Amino acid sequence: TILTCMSLCPLGMEPPPERELLCIFGTGDLGRSLGQRLLQTGYRVVYGSRRPHSCGPLPPGAQVMSHTEAAQLAAVVIVCVHREHYDFMEEVAPQLKGKVLVDVSNNSKKGLYPESNAEFLQSLIPAASVVKAFNTVSAWSLQNGPSDAHRQVFLCGDKAEAKQKVRELATRLGLSVLDRGSLSAAREVEDFPLQLFPEWRLPLCIATGLTGFFFFYLLIRDIIYAYVEQDKDISFRIMVSLANKVFPIVSLIMLSLCYLPGVMAAILQLYRGTKYRRFPDWLDHWMLCRKQLGLLALGFAFLHVLYTLLIPIRYYVRYKIREYTVLQIRENKTEVFDTTTAWYTDSYFSVGILGFALYILLGITSLPSVSNALSWREFSFVQVKLFLYVYGYWCACACHAHTPHVNTKAATHAQKRTHAHTHTHTHAQVRRLTAPPSAQAQGRTGAVHTLKR
Ligand SMILES: NC(=O)C1=CN([C@@H]2O[C@H](COP(=O)(O)OP(=O)(O)OC[C@H]3O[C@@H](n4cnc5c(N)ncnc54)[C@H](OP(=O)(O)O)[C@@H]3O)[C@@H](O)[C@H]2O)C=CC1
Ligand SMILES: [Cu+2]
Numbered sequence: 001t002i003l004t005c006m007s008l009c010p011l012g013m014e015p016p017p018e019r020e021l022l023c024i025f026g027t028g029d030l031g032r033s034l035g036q037r038l039l040q041t042g043y044r045v046v047y048g049s050r051r052p053h054s055c056g057p058l059p060p061g062a063q064v065m066s067h068t069e070a071a072q073l074a075a076v077v078i079v080c081v082h083r084e085h086y087d088f089m090e091e092v093a094p095q096l097k098g099k100v101l102v103d104v105s106n107n108s109k110k111g112l113y114p115e116s117n118a119e120f121l122q123s124l125i126p127a128a129s130v131v132k133a134f135n136t137v138s139a140w141s142l143q144n145g146p147s148d149a150h151r152q153v154f155l156c157g158d159k160a161e162a163k164q165k166v167r168e169l170a171t172r173l174g175l176s177v178l179d180r181g182s183l184s185a186a187r188e189v190e191d192f193p194l195q196l197f198p199e200w201r202l203p204l205c206i207a208t209g210l211t212g213f214f215f216f217y218l219l220i221r222d223i224i225y226a227y228v229e230q231d232k233d234i235s236f237r238i239m240v241s242l243a244n245k246v247f248p249i250v251s252l253i254m255l256s257l258c259y260l261p262g263v264m265a266a267i268l269q270l271y272r273g274t275k276y277r278r279f280p281d282w283l284d285h286w287m288l289c290r291k292q293l294g295l296l297a298l299g300f301a302f303l304h305v306l307y308t309l310l311i312p313i314r315y316y317v318r319y320k321i322r323e324y325t326v327l328q329i330r331e332n333k334t335e336v337f338d339t340t341t342a343w344y345t346d347s348y349f350s351v352g353i354l355g356f357a358l359y360i361l362l363g364i365t366s367l368p369s370v371s372n373a374l375s376w377r378e379f380s381f382v383q384v385k386l387f388l389y390v391y392g393y394w395c396a397c398a399c400h401a402h403t404p405h406v407n408t409k410a411a412t413h414a415q416k417r418t419h420a421h422t423h424t425h426t427h428a429q430v431r432r433l434t435a436p437p438s439a440q441a442q443g444r445t446g447a448v449h450t451l452k453r
């Protein structure tokens with residue numbers, strides 16, 4: 001007997017455990033992918049189907065039979081059927097007594113049914129323990145091996161042992177599991193796949209609203225006004241000039257909206273004398289999307305930078321410079337270099353760049369991966385970012401407070417000049433425009449001559 005035992009269990013190893021049998025209802029996309037993964041992981045799989053003999057191709061090694069037969073064989077039944085078809089479950093109810101039922105279903109819309117799918121299933125089969133799981137992984141990602149983004153499984157259920165079983169199963173499939181509590185949390189879990197950037201919604205709405213508002217405001221003020229009052233068509237300005245006014249305005253407003261609720265919350269806490277009371281809902285919502293507000297503000301600031309860098313290569317700007325140069329030549333005048341203007345424009349740009357650098361710094365320190373890597377001391381140092389913010393905001397404000405000032409100064413300067421030119425040259429220009437090309441050439445050589453002279 002010792003010899004036979006030695007040969008049966010060599011090196012004192014226990015005999016390999018019987019591979020556990022799992023049951024899957026439904027041979028659709030998810031049923032097949034999940035079954036395939038379970039087989040690869042070392043489970044045995046039996047499918048329960050309405051048409052065990054005519055269902056599509058199944059993963060090799062799986063058995064198919066009727067729902068009743070399949071349910072009898074396994075302790076865990078994964079229901080890969082849409083909720084609309086759950087009524088067939090009632091016929092199988094006697095075989096499902098005391099079993100673990102896994103509900104994987106999702107809905108196509110929020111609030112389609114009064115109760116969650118999992119709770120509905122539990123009410124159909126009260127004698128089974130329903131566990132909600134796997135609804136956030138897709139058939140596709142199961143087939144391709146789950147990537148990081150598709151690894152998260154949320155569990156909920158009322159029976160601890162049932163949950164433990166499903167947790168083991170999911171872990172063996174290489175998924176990471178998060179327990180969301182009792183079955184009443186199923187509704188929330190079922191809403192996860194339907195969520196569309198929930199914390200981005202409000203900031204995006206604000207950004208769109210502000211952009212739209214300022215765009216139309218500036219459209220009326222600049223372009224439509226010029227068209228109606230002076231009969232000038234400057235509609236081309238919509239693309240760059242107008243956009244480059246809208247973006248910094250929206251960016252600064254979003255930045256202040258990002259920091260305002262924190263200040264308001266602090267004031268509220270001081271006023272109430274306690275930090276243990278809930279904030280009002282609106283403030284709560286607002287506080288929760290601060291990061292997104294800040295990131296959008298950074299995005300708009302970035303656009304402003306790009307649009308500003310673009311200015312020198314714009315056709316309109318190059319045209320204006322050329323025109324002005326030509327006028328100077330014709331007038332035989334030289335503009336003296338104005339140190340004050342040079343100082344103005346240079347400091348305006350440098351303040352803008354520094355403001356943008358602070359913006360980026362704020363953006364980086366708000367990333368969780370960065371703030372998590374900081375020690376407490378470093379973290380409290382980063383708290384100084386509030387100060388940095390104030391400074392950055394001040395810089396940006398200063399920059400933009402200067403913008404109209406510098407611009408109007410330069411613009412009135414330039415305008416005065418061009419006006420002077422147009423006034424003195426109107427007749428000459430009209431003559432030149434109506435004159436034949438040879439005369440135009442003459443005019444030009446005349447200008448060159450005057451320049452040489
Ligand atoms: N596809 C996916 O990526 C994901 C799907 N889910 C959920 O998994 C469930 C199944 O999805 P999926 O596999 O894509 O759907 P499919 O439409 O591909 O498959 C559904 C299966 O349900 C069975 N079925 C259909 N009608 C009935 C009925 N009247 N009575 C009994 N059984 C029926 C059929 O199997 P048979 O013919 O063998 O009876 C069918 O193959 C859904 O609740 C879905 O929300 C969750 C996460 C991801
Ligand atoms: Cu600017």
